[in-house]
Amino acid sequence: MPGISNFSPALTGLIPVLGAISSGVVIPFQAGANAMLGRSLGHPLWAAVASLLVSLMVVLPLLLLLKAPMPALALAARGPAWMWAGGVAGVFYISAALVLAPRLGAGGFIAAVVAGQMAGALLLDQFGLAGFAVRAVTPGRLAGALLVVLGVVVMQFAGTGAASPAPAAS
Numbered sequence: 001m002p003g004i005s006n007f008s009p010a011l012t013g014l015i016p017v018l019g020a021i022s023s024g025v026v027i028p029f030q031a032g033a034n035a036m037l038g039r040s041l042g043h044p045l046w047a048a049v050a051s052l053l054v055s056l057m058v059v060l061p062l063l064l065l066l067k068a069p070m071p072a073l074a075l076a077a078r079g080p081a082w083m084w085a086g087g088v089a090g091v092f093y094i095s096a097a098l099v100l101a102p103r104l105g106a107g108g109f110i111a112a113v114v115a116g117q118m119a120g121a122l123l124l125d126q127f128g129l130a131g132f133a134v135r136a137v138t139p140g141r142l143a144g145a146l147l148v149v150l151g152v153v154v155m156q157f158a159g160t161g162a163a164s165p166a167p168a169a170s
Helices: 008-042 044-065 074-077 081-126 139-157
Strands: none
Touching: 008 044, 008 081, 044 081, 081 139
16 A cells, blocks of 8 residues: 555645544534533533543554554653643543533534634744744734634624524433
């Protein structure tokens, strides 16, 4: 099977973008499913726990199937403490989605998340934080981020009529 580097440069650049888009498609579903699960379990944080447990049950067999080597815990222990904050960020995101997605709607919530991601990404790139190389905020990159924020405003506040209640969990 040919590697990704055997394709044309345009296709090589497109494949990761399509992968990212594909993963992004499931995020609104995750928010809605977790919100409904939170209502069914009686509290949004129980849905966060359930979501993380299901994630663990999916990842562990994949690690075994792929014959992934055991983690290098000694090496990881020597790394910066902040690198473990990804788990905290995941809990924050899942919990925010549980509470906010039903209020903002799938489109409004995801548009706001993307705006926040753009702002965070610009800061991480500008200052080379979280292991990213320094990549200056240029006028073009800033304009792109501002267009995303404008998209959030349009998605959330354009007159689309009243929201109807979500169907009950069955």
